[in-house]
Amino acid sequence: MNHLIILPQNQGSMAKKGNLHTNFDHKMLCENLKQTNHKFLLTYDDSQIIRNLYKDFYILEWSLQYGMNNYKQEKANIGKELLISNFNLLQKNCLFSMR
Numbered sequence: 137m138n139h140l141i142i143l144p145q146n147q148g149s150m151a152k153k154g155n156l157h158t159n160f161d162h163k164m165l166c167e168n169l170k171q172t173n174h175k176f177l178l179t180y181d182d183s184q185i186i187r188n189l190y191k192d193f194y195i196l197e198w199s200l201q202y203g204m205n206n207y208k209q210e211k212a213n214i215g216k217e218l219l220i221s222n223f224n225l226l227q228k229n230c231l232f233s234m235r
Contacts, residue, residue, distance in 0.1 A: 140176040142169075166190060175223050182216040190220045 144162060166189050169176055179198075180186045187195065196219040201212045219225060 140172070140174050142176060142178040144178070144180065163189065169193075169222065172222070176221060177225075178220040180218050180220065182218050186218055186220075190218075194221045194223065194225055195219070196221075196225045 142165070144160060144165060169178070170192070178190075180190075182197065198217045198219050199214050200217060201214055
C-alpha cells in the first residue's frame, strides 16, 4: 500500500495572500494529485483559496499549536489547518484514527 504525506512549502503565503510562491506551483500540485493512484494526505493553512482549489477532495478541519517553543508560553497561538486527502479520513481503519 502506497501513501503520500505532503507538506507544501510556503503554504501560508498562498493561503493568506492568495499568491503562489514563485518556487512552488500549488495549482500544479493539485492537478497532479487529481491524477495519482496513491492515497495522499496533504496539509495547508485554512483558507477559502485552498478550500476552492481542493473542493473535489475530502477536507477535514484541524487546529493545532504552532511552534515548538510555544509550549512554555502562557498562551500559545492556535492555528487552523486543513487536512486534505483522496480518501475518507474518518473511515474506520483509515491511515490514522480521529476521535
